[in-house]
Amino acid sequence: MALGFSLWCAAALLALGVVAVLLARNRFATTIIYSASLLLTLALLGNALIHLITNAAPETTILPLGLPWVGAHFRLDALAAAFLILVNLGAAGASFYGLGYGRHEISPSRVLPFYPVFLAGMNLVVQADDAFSFLLSWEFMSLSSWALVMAHHRVPENRHAGYVYILMASFGTLALILAFGLLAGPEGNYAFDAIRARAQTQGAWPVLMLVLIGAGSKAGLVPLHVWLPLAHPAAPSHVSALMSGVMTKVAVYAFVRILFDLSGSPDWWWGLMVLSIGGGTAVMGVLHALMEQDLKRVLAYSTIENIGIVFVGLGLAMAFQANALPDAAALAFTAALFHAFNHTLFKSLLFFGAGAVLSATGERNMEHLGGLIHRMPVTTIAVLTGCVAISALPPLNGFASEWLTFQAILLSPELPQWGLKIMVPANGALLALAAALAAACFIRLFGVSFLGRPRKPVAEQAHEVDIWSRTAMAIFAALCLLAGALPGFVIDALAPVVQAVTGSHMPAQTTIDWFSIVPIAASRSSYNGLLVLLFIALSAALTAYLVHLFASKSVRRAPPWDCGFPDPRPVTQYSAGSFSQPIRRVFGTLIFQEREQVFMPPPGDMRPARFHVELRDLVWEFLYAPISGAVSVTADRLNVLQFLTIRRYLSLVFLALVSLLLVLAIWS
Amino acid sequence: MHGLAFDIAHLLAGGLVLVSLMMLYQDRLPALINVFALHAILLAASVTWQANIQHEPYLYVTAVIALGFKGFVIPIALRRMIVRLGIHREIETVVGIGPTMLAGIALVALAMVVMLRVTAQADPLAREDLAFALSVLLLGLLMMVTRRNAVGQVLGFMSLENGLILAATGAKGMPLVVEISVAFSVLIAFIVIGIFLFRIRERFDTVDIQALDRFRGERP
């Protein structure tokens, strides 16, 4: 019943897309479409929540669509329900935010039809239960998000971003088709339960490689991440929130469904590879984020970092599962799922904030913003909560999932293999480094754009955004706080999923007193988000009260001291580039081949000094540029064949005939 | 059917291959046309001989078409045309005569190898005929490929088509042979008129004289 309901909602979303095409000219189109998709996503969310909470049995249906002899299989089990919740929570938030943000959209007729279709695509991917409908909805999701990325197609960068995105997306899909080809075997039984039935005892390592390419490219693992920072900022903000916060999780779902559920038992070195890719992705993502000036590109790169953290958790779970340690695997897998859930919350919140700044000031470049705290109070508080959450700082949810991941890492000395013994602590260090750099990155983001003095007049005339956007941000900020304070509830909600995937689950958390969470044993480690939050709040309030009771309460406003320099110009403030200069010096020379040139004018010359930083994206230079170069060289060389004379074409035909006859002569 | 009848048919088909090789050898256009006329006549002889062996009256029609149309009408038209277009002087081949002849012989050998593998129970005449037909076809194609001049290529195509007619007549009892030879003759007529109408001088692809490679589909 629940599955039928959610399939009907997905179909309604598709119908909504068609309605949007008809309503394109209507003034109320934006409100109608976004409110309808909000209602539908909330219905889907509720349905999935009920299914997960009541730990209902998996439901499956077969529709007469899709491959003729296979039919379209759909399934709602714990794993699908968990990711449905995640998808529809992000989708509901984005639709709610869209009600306000959508009005500023310059070409609504290009966004409205594809938005509900994109949501439907994501919902269908999570519920698909056979290879064809899975890939159909997967590619359909990429197609609709490509159309959304191309919404502002007048800007050449957006077109380039859209092109790179759809190219990488279809490359990923081809990899997944190959993976399913291997799993389904030559006789082509593509239904997932048939695949499970014939899952080979020894894990097929090509499937891992192909799924890493297919799902990894969609999630944004390092060598395949180049499209993400191009495409996500190009889309309208609530769509980039969906793409970063939700679509990457659908890729994680695909990874988990195929490797944990469908293919046989993993080898130990699978975990090692996923772990190392995750660690590398985390650090590379955040280092790139520190070098960017554009708000949305920083958030896109930080998505790559968080996906790295999720994949470290998944890699650990694989390693534990390969060594038959189900409890440790359950902990690592819960940490990964919890971080994916948290990332959806705070990344959507931050993209909503970026959208609010964009609609208020029309600017995305941090160098032109500043002092927004005075002009956009509600957005500032929401974005501050998001920044604290994403920097994994204690009272909020980012820290809870990071803490669980560290606990999982600390469990790994029980792993016998040498490779894991070396790589797990190394990746633990990479993870810690990424977390610290993330904190620095978001101090920079919040400090440069929201604090200080406005650097451009456009930031000066900023105004608070409309009620819808603010409420959406407030809701997501509250959710971050709630998930940070009461992680026990989330962990217990995820228990059925973890049980289904890894065969065991973490001990029940909600029964522990004072709402604290104890991953393995009380003696080992425990963390209580609520108490930490209360302690800080109480002691801060107590100190404020005592200080205001005994110390002086008077305040005097005066020009800033600034060591006596009376220079009011805002340009003297630290900009995004200067803030990241120390970190760039430390990490940049190695990772980005960073070169700094300073052109000092000769004495007496009044022209300003020029400072130029040159960063190179090595992944693009050594992986993508050679490939596109090779394709264009081959295309040039083959292009000659278009301009031959008829005689030469005939000689081609002649050669073909003679060679075939030779084959025949030699053949027998 | 063995004995003399087989030998004569065999002789005529072999002669046809020999004349094809002779056509490869020519480097003067008028001479080439004359050799082609000989080629057509030999084909006509072979078809008439097949006709009376297989006692099929309609083969005579094909023979007459081959003799009349390709033996006389086309050579005369071509000769008058090359004088009008003033291309009767030189004939440049893409590759020298020597290598072309070697290639021709190699092709004949290839045809033999491919065809003779046909099992013995197929009657020997058909097998021999096919081998020779395939050789004539390959030589015709080789001529089309190694001649720069449009007329040379057309002659190559016609000799290729003669090979086809030889094969068709060799297939005893095959219906539609006459219709096919008529269709091909119409085709040849189209080509010759096409050349004459569009005054192709140098190569196939320059439709008219002043073209000189001006346009060949999206030249950059």
Added chain:
Amino acid sequence: MTMINPLILVLVIPVGAAAILALIANYRISSRINVLASFITLLAALSLFIQHPEPDSYFLVDDLNIVFIVLNSFVGFTTSVFSATYIAHELEIGRLTPAYLRFYHAMYQVMMFGMNLALVANNIGLMWVAIEMATLATILMVGIYRTHEALEAAWKYFILGSVGIAFALFGTILVYMAAEPVIGQGLQSMVWTVLIERVAEFDPALLNVAFIFLLLGYGTKVGLAPLHAWLPDAHAEGPTPISAVLSGLLLNVALYAVLRFKMLMAANPAAIAPGPLMVTMGLVSLVFAAFMLYRRRDIKRMFAYSSIEHMGIIVFAFGMGGPLANFAGLLQMTMHSLTKSAIFFAVGHISQVKGTQKISEIHGLTETHPVLGWGLVLGVVAIAGMPPLGIFMSEFLVVSSTFSRAPLLAIPLVLGLMVGFGALLLRLSGFAFGEPVGSRAPVQASYVPMFAHLALVFVAGIYLPPALVAWFQHVASILG
């Protein structure tokens, strides 16, 4: 109607129409008659579903060709509707004069007759004559614009076509020679249904040579790689309805002929397996055409190369063999002809509105002509093999079954698909998006044919009618 055999109708109507149209000079009346004739042929073809004539020595209707007859007459009908409005507009602009158009409609019907005859022909000689008639008709129509490029394209098509004819004929003669000792002289040893039963006893060596010549002969008409030279120029220089029919139908008919002979070869165990030959030619065409897509400057020539790429995929699928790959090949043939003709309809509108076929001069279509722009986007997305459109299902089946049976073959296949996809999307984001350029005059010609095709492909992507699936599966099993 039951007493008149629909098969006869399918052949007689085009011939009769051609005769009538040859007499009429006025363009307006002849275009209407053309549409009417095509419509009646479609009805006759559909009635074939109901009343299924028994195969005799000249005609044959079985599971394989019934689908293609209906597809041919459907696309023929929609193209005639499109050509009526398109050519009318061309007359207004003055690119075509009534004199040039004198025999246009007659030739159109001759071509339809040729293709229908080729599809229903049970006699392999008759099939050869029919395909040649259709080819000669299209050659004349390609040269209709009388521009220098059009004549040159027609001439190239003519010469290469003639060489292709010769090979196909030689192959047919060889098949006859192989059949004659077993089945006896005369008509009987050219009848396909008789051949298929007795082919096991034919002489394998003769059959091999025959198949090579047939593959190369009809392969030229299919546009496989080394023999493709005529196809891009014929598409680019001919009028758009002819490009649509060429890409949509003639390639299919030629491939249908190759399939008929592949069935023969598959039935004879001693003969050389046709699979590897077709797989190599398919992959060569796929990869070659994919790379050639990048440097094209003319929009129709680009989609011509895309047709070569898709024919490469289809021939590869049939070369792989097995029920899955054959089903995918048949499905892709149907979907490709529908999608490609829809794209050429859109391209026809664009070239008329913008007055050019140069890709560099067409930008921002979704801005200036939203319906046309998004129709073209849908078409290109379909031809690139993206879901939810039909070609994704066939490419999904081909790629996954190939990888599980012969992983090494999957690598060039995936490379070709990716490179082709990259080129198509690069050009698409060029002309469908970006700053609009050129005239914004509204489009006169009707959209109905284009969106009818795209709707069919869209539905086929998700749901295939059981009858069609049963036919394709039955044929896939006998294709070997």
Added chain:
Amino acid sequence: MVLIRDLAVQGVQMTLVLLLAPLLTGIVRKVKARLLRRRGPPVIQPYRDLIRLMRKEAVLAVNASWLFRAVPYLVFAATWVAAALVPTFATGLLFSWSADLIAIIALLGSARFFLALAGMDVGTSFGGIGSSREAMIASLAEPAMIMIIFVLALIAGSTQLSIIAEFMLSLAAGLRVSLGLALIALILVAIAENSRIPVDNPATHLELTMVHEAMVLEYSGRHLALIELAASLKLLLYMSLIACVFVPWGLAPMDSAWEAYALGGIAYLGKLLCGGVALAIFETSIAKMRVFRVPAFLGAALMLGLLGALLRFVSGSF
């Protein structure tokens, strides 16, 4: 009854920590002055400074936002909670179960996060210098700290600080190479985190060298008092962390008798004294490093921590 006793002990711990912090800073300054052959201010001078600042009015920049005014309280509260959780004279305190060592370090991280934001709030270049350098130092110090926590957790089998202290108390770990590496790394990180001499000079206002001082440049009056107190609390925290892990003797075990607590208290005071003197001696014996030598300094700490963790991972005996 037991709950009240535990609450009382936890309350004593929290007030004790608060009172001792300025004293520790005073001792360090006094010893440094003595080493430099000058008398130096009395040991209780920090208390006087705090009271003086409390009484003065707070001067705020014109464009300072509400965040600027809220940050001192947040920073002080976070540091105070963290300090309260580190065992000083007794282990197994009531609230110690709410946060383990990782959470304590993360609490300090959030304090640093808000302080850096406050630095950038007024929009002057000095705030920017301080915040960006603090971010760079933190980006290396925090991973080093987490590696140290890994080493301790792997040895003691838990990340709970009280359990680690008891395990160390029981000498079950014995002398371990990884423990030595962790100790050196912890000292390096402590110096960097508390902006002591080689990394940053706490006493100076010279633009080129200051990191912590640059962030709090705009603060005055009661806000500055709170931030100074928080800074000394942080120093005390690191001292008691080193003490409770590496010099655990004297720590009263869980809910033991009153005299054990008294003994623990005395031992703790002694440890603080030695730590303060050692720090003073170390600071006077070394000059401040260039800012871009700090990454190498902290990189060493990270490498030591990682090596320790690797050794623990590889086999139990390291």
